[in-house]
Amino acid sequence: MDDDTEAELAEAQSWAGHPGGSGGGSAGGECSVGGVGVGVDDGAGGGAGGGCAGDDGAAVSTARGGLPMLPTELLTNSRLSAYRRCPALHAMRYEQGYRPRASAPALRFGSLVHLGLEAWWLAKNEGDPLTAMFARLDAAAREPDVQLDPYEIARAHAMLLGYHERWIDVPVEVLAVERRFEAQLVNPETGRASRTFALAGKVDAIARFHDHGGRVYVVEHKTSREDLAPGSPYWRRLRIDSQVSHYHRGAQSLGYDVAGCIYDVLGKPSSAPRLATPVESRKYTKPSKAEPEPRLYAGQRDTDETPGEYQDRILESLAADPARYYQRVEVVRLDADIARHDQDVWAWASAIRDARRTGVHQRSGACFTYGRECEFYEVCTGVGTLDDARFERVENIHPELVESEEHQ
Ligand code: SF4
Numbered sequence: 001m002d003d004d005t006e007a008e009l010a011e012a013q014s015w016a017g018h019p020g021g022s023g024g025g026s027a028g029g030e031c032s033v034g035g036v037g038v039g040v041d042d043g044a045g046g047g048a049g050g051g052c053a054g055d056d057g058a059a060v061s062t063a064r065g066g067l068p069m070l071p072t073e074l075l076t077n078s079r080l081s082a083y084r085r086c087p088a089l090h091a092m093r094y095e096q097g098y099r100p101r102a103s104a105p106a107l108r109f110g111s112l113v114h115l116g117l118e119a120w121w122l123a124k125n126e127g128d129p130l131t132a133m134f135a136r137l138d139a140a141a142r143e144p145d146v147q148l149d150p151y152e153i154a155r156a157h158a159m160l161l162g163y164h165e166r167w168i169d170v171p172v173e174v175l176a177v178e179r180r181f182e183a184q185l186v187n188p189e190t191g192r193a194s195r196t197f198a199l200a201g202k203v204d205a206i207a208r209f210h211d212h213g214g215r216v217y218v219v220e221h222k223t224s225r226e227d228l229a230p231g232s233p234y235w236r237r238l239r240i241d242s243q244v245s246h247y248h249r250g251a252q253s254l255g256y257d258v259a260g261c262i263y264d265v266l267g268k269p270s271s272a273p274r275l276a277t278p279v280e281s282r283k284y285t286k287p288s289k290a291e292p293e294p295r296l297y298a299g300q301r302d303t304d305e306t307p308g309e310y311q312d313r314i315l316e317s318l319a320a321d322p323a324r325y326y327q328r329v330e331v332v333r334l335d336a337d338i339a340r341h342d343q344d345v346w347a348w349a350s351a352i353r354d355a356r357r358t359g360v361h362q363r364s365g366a367c368f369t370y371g372r373e374c375e376f377y378e379v380c381t382g383v384g385t386l387d388d389a390r391f392e393r394v395e396n397i398h399p400e401l402v403e404s405e406e407h408q
Contacts, residue, residue: 070182074200076398077246080348084242085369090352091361092376098391100375102147109152110223113266114204115140116160117221121177121205130164151273154311159223159266159325162318166326171210175256179203180401183253185349188342197349201250202401206258212330215259218247222265228327238263238331245341248333260332267325269314274305 083090092098119136123129137160141153148156180202185194205219220243226234238244244261251258277300284294296302305313318325333341355361367374378384396402 070184070198071194071196073197074182074398074401075185075197075345075349076201076401077243078400079398080242080246080345083348083352085366086364086374087351087355087361088363088380089374089376091355092379092386094397095356095361096386097393097395097397098376098386099394100390101392102390108148109156112137112140112148112153112156113159113223114221116156117163117204117264118178120160120164121174121207121219124172124174129168130161133160133164150307151310154307155269155314158311158314158318159268161315162322163266163326165319166322167328173208173210174205175208175216176203176206176254179206179254181250181253183249185345186342187346188339194346194349196353199246199249199253199345200398200401201246203247203250204264206251206254206256207262209262212259212262216256217260217262217330218244218251218256218258219262219264220244220247222263223268224265225268225270228265228267228324230329234265235263235329238329240337241331242341242344244331245333245338246345248338249341260330263327263329263331265327265329267327269317269325271314271317273307273310274301276301276304 079090079094082093116133116137120129120133123132134157137153137156141148141156181200183199185197185199186192187194203218204221206216207219208214208216224234226232228234244263248258248261277296282300282302283297285291285297287294363380367377367380374380376386378388379386384390
C-alpha cells in the first residue's frame with residue numbers, strides 16, 4: 001500500500017487530542033500526531049521530522065538503541081491481534097483506552113506462570129533458577145490483585161517445577177530476557193517508514209541453543225490446555241502466526257541474527273482438586289467380619305484435598321508423561337515469510353488509520369472467541385456503556401511493555 005500522507009493528515013485532524021490516538025503509546029498521551037511533524041514530513045526513513053511535538057528525542061534515541069526517532073504510537077502484536085479480531089474491540093481498547101477492571105482467572109494464571117519463567121530464564125546462565133523462580137512466583141501470588149485460589153497457585157508450582165526438571169540440562173546460553181524492542185514500520189512497496197506507527201513488543205527471551213547448532217532463537221513461553229502432540233493444530237497454525245513473525249522482526253531490530261522461534265509450551269493439567277463429597281451424597285460400606293468399620297465408597301471423600309496434596313498429584317501426572325506437558329518446537333521463518341508478514345502489518349496499520357479517518361470501527365461479530373464472551377459485549381449490545389464501573393480508562397494502553405526493575 002502506498003505511503004499515505006493524506007490519510008495521516010486526516011487522521012491527525014480527526015484524532016488530535018483523542019486518547020490513544022495521540023502519541024506516547026498511552027491513552028491520553030501528551031504527544032500529538034497532529035501538526036507539523038506528521039503533515040509535512042516527506043516520510044523518508046522515519047527521520048526527525050516524523051517525531052511528535054514535545055517528544056523527548058534524546059530519551060527516545062537512547063531507549064531505542066540509537067535508531068532515528070520513531071513514531072511514538074506503538075503497534076504491538078496484542079494490539080494488532082485485537083484489531084484483527086474486531087476493529088470495534090481495538091477502538092475501545094487501544095484508541096479510547098478502556099479496559100475491564102478485573103482480568104479473567106485464566107489470564108491471571110498464565111501471567112503468574114510467566115513471571116516464574118521469567119525469573120528462571122534470568123537466572124539460567126548463572127545462579128539458581130529454581131530458587132529464583134519460586135521466589136518470584138510466591139511474591140507474585142501474595143500480591144492482592146492476583147486473586148488466585150491456593151489450588152491454582154499449587155498447580156503453577158507443580159508446572160514450574162516440572163519445567164525446571166525437563167529443561168535445566170539443555171545447553172542454552174541466555175542472551176536477553178523480557179527485552180523490549182521498538183522498530184520502524186516500513187511500507188513494503190516504497191521502503192518508507194510510517195510516521196504514525198512504530199512496531200513494538202517485548203520478547204520473552206533470546207537465547208543461543210547449543211543443541212540446535214548454536215543458533216540464536218527468540219523464545220516464546222506459553223501455557224495451554226490444547227493437545228501438544230507433534231502435528232496437532234496447535235503447532236500447524238504457528239506456520240503463519242503473526243506473533244512469531246512480529247518478534248522475529250523485533251529481535252532483528254535489537255541486532256540479533258535469529259534463526260527462528262523456539263515455542264516453549266507448558267501444558268496445563270486439567271485435573272481439578274478433589275473436594276469432599278457432599279454429606280447427603282456420601283455412601284458407606286456395610287460392616288462385615290472382614291471390615292467391621294464402615295467406610296466411604298471408593299471415589300468419595302470426607303475432606304477436601306489440600307493444596308499440597310493437589311500439587312503432589314499434579315506433579316505425578318507431569319512426571320509420568322513429560323512430553324505431553326512440556327514441548328519446545330522450532331518455528332522457522334524464511335525471509336519470504338517475514339516479507340509477507342510485513343505486507344500484512346502495513347495493511348492492518350493502514351486499515352486502522354482508515355477507520356480513524358472515517359470514524360467507522362466495524363463490529364466483527366467475533367464476540368465469543370477463545371471460549372469467552374468479549375469484554376465489551378454488553379456495550380456492543382446496548383446493555384451497558386463504557387462508563388460502567390466495571391471499566392476503567394487506562395493511562396498506558398501497553399502495560400506489557402513496562403520494564404520491570406530487573407531489566408533496567
Ligand atoms: S462484543 Fe463483538 S462486536 Fe463488540 S467489540 Fe467485542 S467482538 Fe467486537
